[in-house]
Amino acid sequence: MPRPRHEPRDVAPEVFSPGGGGPKGKHIKDVLTALVLDMRDGALLPSERVLAERFGVARMTARGAIDDLEARGLVRRVAGRGTFVQHPTLVHSDTFRSFSEDMRARGMVPGARSYRGRTRPAPRDVAARLGLAAGDPVHSIERVRTADGVPMALERTNLSAERFPGLLTEMGRDDSLFEILARVFGVRLESAEQTVSISRLSRVEARRLEVPDYEPAFLVERVAVDTMGNAVEFGRSLYRGDRYVIQMHVGRPPAPD
Structure with a gap:
């Protein structure tokens, strides 16, 4: 035939x-x-x-x-x-980088869509992660992060409004948050605690990421700290399951004496 x-x-x-x-x-x-x-x-x-x-x-x-x-x-x-x-699958490694830094390291152009920034009272879970009292003002930023124009992740993050006044004025849709923190506020993020789990995208989330409804995604929760060990950022981001794999470096425990 x-x-x-x-x-x-x-x-x-x-x-x-x-x-x-x-x-x-x-x-x-x-x-x-x-x-x-x-x-x-x-x-x-x-x-x-x-x-x-x-x-x-x-x-x-x-x-x-x-x-x-x-x-x-x-x-x-x-x-x-x-x-x-077959679009390339990206490795989400245990190296601590911002989304913009990660995409540039891969030779891709970072960007964003659907940017929304607002100041609101901190819910209890957000306040606890940032070392704040419930109801303290926080800046909440939500946007779809893109690489070479392709939606890759739905990013939601929170920072203390008292520590970073004017952040939302300085922050643009495509800007790297880490770069704004360093340039404007003199704060450098040193490390982060991350947890990764599997989630299913809602219809609204799936449409924003341009994937079928209820597609699986990686839910990454992160608390980033500065060089003094103070919590700076707490976020929950959804990474497309069809574009990412998770890479971890693991080792055997030390042998007993």
Whole structure:
């Protein structure tokens, strides 16, 4: 039975131009890389036959470009079905970084959507984590964090309004909270206690993260402390379960004497 052609849909014909006078293989790899990064996760890629026809190259050249994408983890082949876009999975490690620092270290551009900052009385659980009295004013910041424009996490965090007056005035939607704390308030975060559990996204949360309703996510609770050991930030953030894995360094206990 002939293999399916997998004709591209909603892709402008000029995307598959033969290119200039450079190597055809490199041109196809560059075009397909840009195409894959712009497509949704799980989208079906055109078949090798279609790619060869559209680029005007041998099928072996098109296959080599797909091999390259697969080796880089950008696509996955499924026998009898085709080649599918596979967005990279990010490792949430035990290294203490801000979201912005983490994305930049990966060569990605950090950003945010749906920013909301307000000052409110601290609920008991938030106050306890920050070493405050219930009802003391706290700044609460909520936003969807993005990497290269893709939603990655729904971030909710709280800080003492008395210790950080004017924080919400200084803080912009895309700003790194850690950088604002260091630059404006002279506070450097040293370490954090984190707990990770599994949660299911509500319909509203799922839509904000652009995933199906009730998808599993990592719920990360964190208390960050400064160089003096004082609690600075307490947050609960939801990280997409389809984009993250959790990495931990573990070791054996010392041998008994």
